[in-house]
Amino acid sequence: MTDYVMNALGVDQPRADQLRKQYWAQYGTTLAGLMREHDVDPAPYLVDVHDISLDHLETDHALASEIRALPGRRIVYTNGTAPYAERVLEARGLNGLFDAVYGVEHAGFLPKPEKAAFEAVFELDGVTTQTAAMFEDEQRNLMVPHEMGMKTVHVAPDPHEADHIHHHTDDLSAFLRKLS
Known part of the structure; x- marks a missing residue:
């Protein structure tokens, strides 16, 4: 960059x-x-x-298994592009597990954390925020989904206490395993 x-x-x-x-x-x-x-x-x-090597990424079979077991519609929404996200998913062995992949281009190039960006993607996908959860590694990107009625999960090594974060984990596979 x-x-x-x-x-x-x-x-x-x-x-x-x-x-x-x-x-x-x-x-x-x-x-x-x-x-x-x-x-x-x-x-x-x-x-x-986004023209970078992903050779350093490894397949995560445990995470794939936990994502596969989740009920409901599963989507990816990134501030990167959808094609880049799809490359990352493939490199991690997570391709085929999501119903849709949305990138910044789907939000008119507006980024998270802007509310209009979330609204564009959620409307495009038909997300019902009151019955959905947002998993995100950037704490500030959880504020708007929380305000929209979503459950929020901060996925990062260090927990950050904030009113708009319902859950924190540094191990997504273990967190998802607890849900089932």
């Missing part, structure tokens, strides 16, 4: 890295900041930053 920012804006590495972090903090994604502040076309950016 830093390289893309350097090339797109003609800035040096320290400035590009600073802008990348600033836009992520301020807008939810680096892309959102680039679009709003510099009118950057999202398509080339998304192709470039």
Whole structure:
């Protein structure tokens, strides 16, 4: 991402890295900041930053088994692109377990945590928020789903107490196993 920012804006590495972090903090994604502040076309950016090797990812059979056992409709919603998410799912052995995969492109390039982004994806999929749960590694991305009536699960190594987080886990497979 830093390289893309350097090339797109003609800035040096320290400035590009600073802008990348600033836009992520301020807008939810680096892309959102680039679009709003510099009118950057999202398509080339998304192709470039997602053109990475996933060879380091390993199949997770235990997680696949637990996801497969979940009742109801299962979707992926990411601030990345749907094709990138599908590549990650395949690399982890989780492909074929989800009913739909949505990326930032499905939300008109609006990122989580913006409410309009969630509304766009949830409407597209027909999500009934009162009977759904949102699993997310970024705490701030759980605030809007909580406000919309969803159960929220923060998946991260360090627990962060917040009123909008119902559950925390650092082991998603173990957490899902407890649900069944």
